[in-house]
Amino acid sequence: MLILSPSKGQQQSTAPPGVITTVPEFLPQAKQLLASLRTLSPDELTALMRLGPSLAERTYAQLHTMELDSLLTAGSPALLTFRGTAFHGINARQCSAADLTFAQQHVRILSGLHGVLRPLDRILPYRLEMGTPMPNEQGKTLYAYWAERITTHLNKALAQEQQPLLINLASQEYARSVLRSQLIAPWLDIQFKEENGEQLKTVTIYTKKARGLMAGFFIRHRLRDPEELKGFTEDRYRFRPELSTDQVWLFTRPAS
Template structure:
């Protein structure tokens, strides 16, 4: 089975006005451990953990103090509000596209580990590269270890990597030999080299997920027909593990 991994977004909101969540995240116990650790941290410790402005620290601390991992939940796919998710535009999907997403798409998360699209979440702030600097938890890559890959790759023979390096490396280091990995790169050819620009790449990743869901893609070869936002697949720059789409 084909599976796709994508990154989360920093900006989140509660969105249970369109569709309800279906399941509690698989790694809810691990998330509860991280949640409890953060709740016991001082404002200064949270600032060092989150590495964001004082305003954002105060906003996220308030969410942390009043939040509950089992209340006021909304589907993960609708809760993230970054560029990638805006171009994916899941709020306007038809039912068949949602069914495809739930089967094939997995969202990596420093806090929840891995999320299926309709797992119930609350707004949180915790990037995968964050460091706790405690005896029990230092960095999240060690905290999560191989369990994220094991969960995602069950019944998977082809993994489409649309996640950033920060998130994808939590999975890619544990790939077994029987699983094909295809990393999609969206860039421009400048002086004979592929240059990827962050914002445009996020837009393209979201558009590709939408394209795959709408076309119910099961064979990765069908991805090569993607031609939105001016991008086209370039065979001459691609190989078995890296597929290049250029403007």
């Protein structure tokens, strides 16, 4: 099982012919969050999400026109909706129907609004980061609202795997929403670094792209054995066993 962060960049898309889309598991909980957000004034929303005036105006309008009940029959597949750097690396529009079916079983996208999404779950474009300090019935943050639900969902999915393992390709902000101590499977962090002589450096934009490339590699090769991830060599990355542990695998490449 592989987890990803969502992206701010989103655009509605359609599923390829023959691909069956699905309803997000936590739609009722998402509707509760949406109802709470709609009680905020434009100024309160701006302060909560730390938005500029123009973006705040668009976000406020989006929240008040979004109809989540429409996802029961319509909407855009999550994996094809997100358009950030990582998702460009995945390039889901070039995936076959069989690839997307595999992704539906083995990939999850963490979400501030929906908690956790399967790739073919239908969504509407939204803006709500997991790190938003939003009071709710479970506590003062979205982590409090989602952590138990996300972890339970992942455990159910992991129980279906032949070799249960959670492969983390999410950012720290989103990975924090999983209660690692309650997982029924080991946790594996994947790191990407740039080589500069003897030094190794993390460059955020390159890491985002690499996460997407590895997720695409995982999907298109329909990997069943985690060891096969070590064969990932896209964009000149290579696995560094001498710098890796059982819990953290490091991939590096020469700096451009």
